[in-house]
Structures are given as structure tokens and as C-alpha cells.
Amino acid sequence: MINFESLFKISYGIYLVSSGDKNKGNGFISNTVFQITAEPPRFAASCNKDNYTAEFIKQTNAFSVSILKEDASSDLIGKFGYKSGKEINKFEGMNISYGETGVPIVLNDSIAYLEFKVVQCIDIDTHYLFIGELLNAEIIENISEPMTYAYYRKVKKGFSPKNAPTYIDKSKLEKQTIVIESKKYKCPVCGYIYDDAVENIKFADLPDDWVCPLCGDEKSDFIEI
Numbered sequence: 001m002i003n004f005e006s007l008f009k010i011s012y013g014i015y016l017v018s019s020g021d022k023n024k025g026n027g028f029i030s031n032t033v034f035q036i037t038a039e040p041p042r043f044a045a046s047c048n049k050d051n052y053t054a055e056f057i058k059q060t061n062a063f064s065v066s067i068l069k070e071d072a073s074s075d076l077i078g079k080f081g082y083k084s085g086k087e088i089n090k091f092e093g094m095n096i097s098y099g100e101t102g103v104p105i106v107l108n109d110s111i112a113y114l115e116f117k118v119v120q121c122i123d124i125d126t127h128y129l130f131i132g133e134l135l136n137a138e139i140i141e142n143i144s145e146p147m148t149y150a151y152y153r154k155v156k157k158g159f160s161p162k163n164a165p166t167y168i169d170k171s172k173l174e175k176q177t178i179v180i181e182s183k184k185y186k187c188p189v190c191g192y193i194y195d196d197a198v199e200n201i202k203f204a205d206l207p208d209d210w211v212c213p214l215c216g217d218e219k220s221d222f223i224e225i
Contacts, residue, residue, distance in 0.1 A: 012149035019056035026085035062101035069144035078215030
């Protein structure tokens with residue numbers, strides 16, 4: 001038996017991985033970026049094959065990683081984590097820089113960024129594991145703490161989107177959860193759960209213009225579960 005809650009005890013960060021060029025590009029929220037060697041400094045980033053950004057990484061053989069700060073906005077996470085770059089231009093209105101390789105680097109809500117050239121691409125079933133050699137790294141600001149996946153889940157109450165390598169079907173978690181008599185409301189876009197039992201304000205008492213703190217979806221779209 002697998003207790004899926006145990007998987008949430010593994011430590012991750014929350015990052016924004018981007019690729020492309022000045023003409024076109026895309027990015028996505030990732031919690032699977034990690035260093036694998038020191039000399040030379042190389043990192044691995046996992047990306048679902050269906051992710052639009054995967055196409056740009058394979059085309060350019062380069063990608064950037066923006067390290068998000070702990071209080072990164074819900075709008076940014078919603079745009080890059082739960083919306084498709086095939087349908088919207090995620091970089092529109094964003095503060096974008098371009099690195100040595102020409103790939104876009106998102107500076108919004110970031111405390112540092114890294115830029116890589118791809119030295120190896122490993123095909124792992126549903127995902128690509130891009131191995132990147134570090135070319136450039138800069139600190140944007142030193143005050144904020146980096147966001148962790150634990151913070152993302154506990155404070156922002158977020159879940160991994162379906163394309164993420166850490167995605168777990170919520171029905172598997174619900175079977176292992178003790179049922180509590182309270183009303184809960186689910187965001188149909190990102191899966192955020194508003195639980196009347198733990199919040200200070202009941203969902204019904206929230207103002208009509210309240211939006212999902214994770215992806216920005218409207219209150220009226222929430223579904224009672």
C-alpha cells in the first residue's frame with residue numbers, strides 16, 4: 001500500500017521554468033528542479049511531454065529557471081501553473097529579461113534566476129528530464145524567502161497541476177482522509193479547496209468579487225463538494 005500523503009514530505013522548491021526567444025516562448029510552474037553535479041554545475045528539470053514549454057526547450061536547447069519568492073502572487077501562479085501557453089501569451093505584461101542563450105527569464109516575484117544550456121534530454125515515459133549546464137546565475141533580491149512546495153500546499157493550499165511529475169489524483173487522497181462535517185468548495189481550474197471548517201470566514205459570506213487565491217478564478221465558479 002502507498003500512503004500518498006508521505007510523498008508530500010519530500011522537500012521541493014517552486015520555480016518558473018521558461019524557454020523560447022524574443023519572438024515566442026512559454027513558461028510553467030515547476031517543483032522539480034534540482035542540482036545533480038557541482039563541477040560542472042548541472043541541474044535537472046522535469047517537464048511533461050504535453051507541456052508547451054517542452055517544445056521550446058527542445059528547439060532552443062536552453063531554458064531558464066526563476067526562483068519564486070514565498071509570497072509570489074496568485075495571478076502569476078495561476079497564469080503559469082494552470083493555463084496553457086497554446087491559448088494565451090503568458091509573457092504578456094510580464095517583466096522579461098533575455099539571457100546569454102536568448103531565452104526569456106521571468107523577473108516578476110523572483111528572488112534569483114538561473115540559465116542553462118541543455119546537455120542531455122532523457123525520455124521518461126510521460127516526461128522529459130532536461131539536464132542543463134549552468135551558464136549564468138543572478139540574484140534579484142536578498143530579502144524574501146524562496147517558496148517551497150510545503151508552503152505552497154499548507155499556506156496557499158495549492159495542488160500540483162495534472163502535468164506535474166508530483167501530481168496525485170485527489171480521489172486517492174480523499175480515500176485516505178477522515179471525513180469532517182463541514183462544507184468545502186473546490187476551484188474547478190486549479191483544484192484549490194476552500195474548507196469552512198478551517199477558514200475564518202464561511203465561503204457563503206465571502207464577497208462576490210472574491211477570487212481563488214491560487215489561480216484567480218471567480219467565486220461563482222467554485223463547486224461545493
